[in-house]
Amino acid sequence: MAHRDNEVSEIVRLLESGKSIQMLAPRRVGKTWLMRDVERQLAPHGWLTIFCDVEGMGSEDEFLRDLCRKIEDAGTVKLRVLEQIKHRLGQLMSATFEGNLANAIGRVDVKQFSDALVGSLHDNHPKVLILVDEISLLVSALIAKSPESAKAFLYHLRKLNQSYPNVRWLLTGSIGLDVVARRWELGGALLDLAIFPLEPFSAKEARAYIDALCAERRVRWHFVLDDPSFDHLAEQLGWLSPYYLDMIADRINVQTQDAGGVAVPTKADIDRAFEELLGPSYRNYFAAWEEHLNKNFPKPESELLYAILDCCCVRPDGETEATILASVGRNYPSLSRRNLMNLLSALVHDGFVAEVGDRWRFRSGLLRRYWMKYICT
Ligand SMILES: Nc1ncnc2c1ncn2[C@@H]1O[C@H](COP(=O)(O)OP(=O)(O)OP(=O)(O)O)[C@@H](O)[C@H]1O
Ligand SMILES: [Mg+2]
Structure with missing residues (x-):
């Protein structure tokens, strides 16, 4: 598959230097895939990573519930972190706290709750990364209920980021958090985040991606690209994102094989694939x-x-x-x-x-x- 080596190393460099990041990119460029890859690459280097996809969530409570579940997942964090979180929650409730972390939601103020959670991670682990996918959808949902609560949420996230530097954040979403924040004048809440723009594939990555699709038989009809056929495809497509590469590759149907019996697409084969994709069936x-x-x-x-x-x-x-x-x-x-x-x-x-x-x-x-x-x- 097309490894985003440069992107991953830049993200890791930023994180290692203590920065939290907002990743900006248009739809379907590979943000979620890259987040998962960053997690894979960090694991052997002493990082604790926690991935939350917040699509469909409508409140801070739901986000915290999910975070708790991930933290409690067997092996995610050491027992002493859990003990410390429970101890802090107990102090906030002036009672001994037992059971699942999420039980405290609703009994403790949400901001104090997330302070206890993130603060305990910070105290017990030198390098933690919380990856939040689709955060702009959550912020938009909060705005729909009350712009004030969205503002409080983002500013609290900023405070957590400043107060507990061992816990870094990687935020992204299919709509730009920066766009949502600018529209509602919440941009100040994002000031501490390093911006990482994710571009579509380079020609080399795109070629490797299609070659892998073909080698793994993930296309409808088998074919092998040569340099001219790839160049033609790349020129016609312009935007080398995996989503559209997949689509085109799946529709390339080579009409005549070359003398050696290899299915190398001609320009006409590639043009037909484009025409087919532009037909009414594929509008969606x-x-x-x-x-x-x-x-x-x-x-x-x-x-x-x-x-x-x-x-x-x-x-x-x-x-x-x-x-x-x-x-x-x-x-x-x-x-x-x-x-x-x-x-x-x-x-x-x-x-x-x-x-x-x-x-x-x-x-x-x-x-x-x-x-x-x-x-x-
Ligand atoms: N580097 C990569 N190598 C292989 N496959 C990839 C790569 N990047 C993305 N893909 C594939 O491309 C598709 C789109 O990627 P992904 O879902 O990560 O995009 P996204 O930017 O998160 O999209 P959205 O804006 O809809 O959230 C997925 O099927 C994913 O597996
Ligand atoms: Mg995504």
């Missing part, structure tokens, strides 16, 4: 992109983003800022240049477009074609 594979705009940006911002993308999708090399401003400005005369730059930054951040030279172009050739076919008005 692209649903996350529209969903992202609809869910995370209020109107009229979302409408403006659609209009900008409509403009950028026409040519593979995209459009200049002046043309976008003129074109979108026809329907939205109040759009200022500054406003446009903010919107373009959001689209860059979320993986839709990239700034190349003086033009803004779709990062994924496949998504560009999808946009032209189904969305562009």
